Amino acid sequence: MEVILGTGPLGRAVMKELLRKGKKVRMVNSSGKANVPGDVEVVQGDLMSEIGALAALKGATRVFQCAAPPYHKWEGLFQQMMSCITQAAAFHQASLIMGDNLYMYGEVQGPMHEGLPYKAHTRKGKVRAEVAQNLLNLHNQGILKVAIGRGSDFYGPHAANSSFGGRFFGPLIAGKSVALMGNPDQLHTVTYVEDFGRALVVLSEHEDALGQIWHVPHAETVSARRFAELAFEAAGHAPRIGTMGRGMLRIGGLFIPAAREMIEMLYEFEQPFVMDCTKFTQRFGAVMTPTPLRTALKETVAWYRTQTK
Incomplete structure (x- = not known):
């Protein structure tokens, strides 16, 4: 069992x-x-x-x-x-x-x-x-x-509460702007x-x-901004990308405990975070290889769209 x-x-x-x-x-x-x-x-x-x-x-x-x-x-x-x-x-x-x-x-x-x-x-x-x-x-x-x-x-089906979860893919599949934490141009696995x-x-x-x-x-490690660009591409929308720093997280933390807890982990998004x-x-490697990034993003976008029907 x-x-x-x-x-x-x-x-x-x-x-x-x-x-x-x-x-x-x-x-x-x-x-x-x-x-x-x-x-x-x-x-x-x-x-x-x-x-x-x-x-x-x-x-x-x-x-x-x-x-x-x-x-x-x-x-x-x-x-x-x-x-x-x-x-x-x-x-x-x-x-x-x-x-x-x-x-x-x-x-x-x-x-x-x-x-x-x-x-x-x-x-x-x-x-x-x-x-x-x-x-x-x-x-x-x-x-x-x-x-x-x-x-x-992580991201993908059912991962709605992660950093790249529902608050990211929800607006994205609707063609709306997404907010990336920290420095979006740093590499982030x-x-x-x-x-x-x-x-x-x-x-x-x-x-x-x-x-x-x-x-x-x-899959290959890219910056958070590039990840967002590829996600918008998978959704068929032009990229609309904003940023969110410590100040915004503190404000969000007044109402959302998870946002408050993310403040101490923000270093992961302010500097390279590569695994x-x-x-x-x-x-x-002969048993398993990772899903290519574009494929994984297409599958993720498809799952989120099933949740809006």
Whole structure:
């Protein structure tokens, strides 16, 4: 049994790939409801409790951790949730594949690779660093088999709450202006969520992936402005691009908690933010290659248009 924690965009991308491979899938969320294919089991699970996590993971051979507490409530809650999940996975002797991000590295000069130290100066970055280190410790102690797949800001079907989500593609498909954070002319790696999901499944299938961190593959890195231009092209509209700095985020943060939380992460958009996925490509390039950027943008635009009908 393949168990996916979370029914958000990454969990759905993992589900899609597992179903393509003919696997039996269970998805876990807090409501027990999700719009998924009928042959996917969806169960309600309290991942903040040891008992809830034990029940949710019963019968699992592989667990894909794609869940997270609300973005503005990570401190404390993320660690508590991961403690319950890892205890349950170890009890059921299931391997754990973690969907992670790049916050733990902090501000980096040059491309980010898996060998970098954790030097996060942000609250959320420190949480991610603690979670990742705890997972690797559990693996090294022989308590739990773990692999960590990391992606950058993702976009694609169902990824409406990401930096390049609904507030970006919603206006864009209507031909309206979009606002890019920070300096839009700096290089910024983005990860197509469908590729992220596929990569986590690849990691789960290879024993030598365990105990390691892997940056999942992505198409060529371009600037945020170029990404927006290509997205407008995919939507059939002329580019209309504005910018949004710290001041606008502070104003937005008065009403939207997620906007307030983005202020400490704004450095990612003010300087080059480039993820190196050479390690994954060299090991698994024969198994998986990333979706070309223009193709991924066409698929994303098409999905958003289905949401407006």
